[in-house]
Amino acid sequence: MSRRWGTGNLIRDYGLSFRWIDLLGIPVAFAAIWYLEPVVVFTALLIFGDPGGLETNVVVSPEPMVWLPELVLAVVAAPFIEEVVFRGMLQPSLKRWFDGEWPDPDRSVRATNGAVLITAVIFCSLHLPQIIGGVNGVSLAASTFFAGIVFGTLAMATRRTAPSIVVHAASNLVATAGAYGLLG
Numbered sequence: 001m002s003r004r005w006g007t008g009n010l011i012r013d014y015g016l017s018f019r020w021i022d023l024l025g026i027p028v029a030f031a032a033i034w035y036l037e038p039v040v041v042f043t044a045l046l047i048f049g050d051p052g053g054l055e056t057n058v059v060v061s062p063e064p065m066v067w068l069p070e071l072v073l074a075v076v077a078a079p080f081i082e083e084v085v086f087r088g089m090l091q092p093s094l095k096r097w098f099d100g101e102w103p104d105p106d107r108s109v110r111a112t113n114g115a116v117l118i119t120a121v122i123f124c125s126l127h128l129p130q131i132i133g134g135v136n137g138v139s140l141a142a143s144t145f146f147a148g149i150v151f152g153t154l155a156m157a158t159r160r161t162a163p164s165i166v167v168h169a170a171s172n173l174v175a176t177a178g179a180y181g182l183l184g
Contacts, residue, residue: 015160120148
């Protein structure tokens with residue numbers, strides 16, 4: 001896709017590089033996920049009720065042959081692939097589509113917000129099949145939707161996906177470490 005509609009340079013087309021200013025957005029986004037996501041999940045559970053189920057979607061196993069590949073997938077592969085697809089391809093495409101042929105500042109703000117929200121809804125919905133494995137659906141939906149908004153906002157603010165990849169990887173690392181009881 002980069003060769004056909006972009007410059008042919010994956011790093012430039014999908015924002016896989018850093019600028020020094022991006023380093024300011026990473027801790028802010030991670031703090032939002034760390035401190036605000038539990039509030040969002042708690043509020044969703046109050047509103048929709050607690051259907052029960054597992055607190056996490058991380059499979060806990062004492063076998064290194066299970067948790068090591070899981071850790072690599074959760075902390076390296078999934079954040080990279082999901083952020084490139086959602087924040088690198090889908091979200092900018094939605095923004096351009098919402099902007100229309102003659103974007104103006106008001107429409108551009110609405111286009112940005114709409115692209116972030118729709119991308120977050122799709123990101124959330126693609127994580128919901130984990131409910132079949134017994135994961136609490138309300139918690140999962142609220143946390144992935146909120147995380148999708150944070151990742152999308154960071155990607156739009158920095159115009160790069162690399163910062164959102166870092167925050168996504170860090171939040172997956174914290175979730176995995178928490179599931180294994182390493183955080184507390």
